[in-house]
Amino acid sequence: MTVKFVERVAQFGPEKGVIGIVAEPAETTSDEKLGVVILNTGTIHRVGHHRMYVSMSRKLARAGRTVLRFDFSGLGDSSPHSSARPLLQSNLEDIEAAIDWLQTTRGISQVVLVGLCSGADHAILYGFSDARIVGLVLIDPYVPPTARYFLDYLSRRLRDVKSWRNFRLHRSKLLRRLLEHLSQALHKEGGPGHLVYQGLDVRASLEKAYEVTTQVGVKLLVICTGRHHAPRQTYREQFTSAFSRVSFEASLHLEFFKDTDHTFSSVESRNELDELVRFWCETTKFDRSPFQLSNRSDIAALWTA
């Protein structure tokens, strides 16, 4: 199904200071009430790296979805958040305001959140707490390193002639990466580019978020990339191994883009991603339980942005 779509400016939140673009079918063709909300990656505004969120939202809109991509307060064209609340809390409130806007103005009652890197971190920290969230597309979420990750990484670097040359010159990225992981393990910090963890155990905290998310019936599409000089993931099952205590069962659809880099810098990889997200939204049976298990602030309070 390909339908004509339109794009409009969306303004919502306190004093309508949060700015986004909604792409939607030009005419309402069915009583479809599933919308998609795309979150910022780091400090890049709603257009995304290589304009990836513009093309993704247009393709989804052509497939009949209503898609909102917006800037968190203080990013892109949105006004700075005015409260004294922590940045993460403000961002989670912006997500809530975005969904309120979709519900009020478009009658959308079920939403899939899409996020890459820090966007994925926001999505997993928010999803379980709002009964309107039925699915999460988490692209390169924070995945703690596993024993096999270290072995894979070490093995790759040892086979790379250049890294030996660098090692000899005391410029080894391998050494730096291993020290970085060791430092993270010792200091319990989050990964680069992701939200920064400020205490306790990052793996346990995320396990709790994933556990409650799956328990309330939110469906997960997790996409990890593996093509980077210092990849965060080296194999498809790293995600499930890292969160082995979580019973994902049928909630999880896991994909590994082995030859894709973190920001999907090739057109081909972005097309593949767009098609996967469209197909997953099209074919997944979303049936979230209305039962609430946990309060958002229980988990969000452990993080800072």
Next chain:
Amino acid sequence: MLCSSWGREYSNAHRSIRALSKRLCAIGLDTLRFDYYGAGDSGGETVDAQLDGWRADISTALSELKDMSGRPRIAVVGMRLGATLVAQSAQQLSIKADNIILWDPILCGSDYVDSLLDRQNRHDEKSSDPAVSGSSAVAADSELGGLLVSSSFVDGLSSIDLCSRRVMLPSRVLTIFTDGPHRDCEIGSLSKDSSEVATLKAPSPWKDSAEQEEGLPVEVIDRILKWLK
């Protein structure tokens, strides 16, 4: 009116361009910033974009700003490719610009395209893992800076030569360079009497965030405001 760069430079500099527009508004100037066709939030795909079209977009935006603001005088600020497009089309704009500010314009298109290709190749080389697949760069000829562009767009970029005498500029132009040493040339027919070239020690906001963590280019923004006052 503010004319941005494109691609990664556009994304990276979005915050600085917005900061500049807010500062201009704060001193009472109506300000318009926009995305070219096939860029940012604007309609169209990048592969359909043409530099001629983007120069026409600048004229359209100028007319829009004039209509909306009703102001008798207009200043145009261009950053990187935006500056180059403004300089190239200064004499053909729908509305005469009283003031032009060129912020680190791209002077030589072929050097610029080479730098994008070089960056792309380095990225592909860094990203590829010889032990995994031995896969070659995914980028095709028409992929530039991670975006699919037409060959005529690349040709248009490559043919940029802002030092050419054919580039006709109005009398009052401020040119700002921040990006280290630049090719020593005079831009087109720049008048030495009423124009100025400033070299400022300031961050280059279009660079990747990993390369520029100095914050907003306050020195450049202050210089632009001073010039316009």
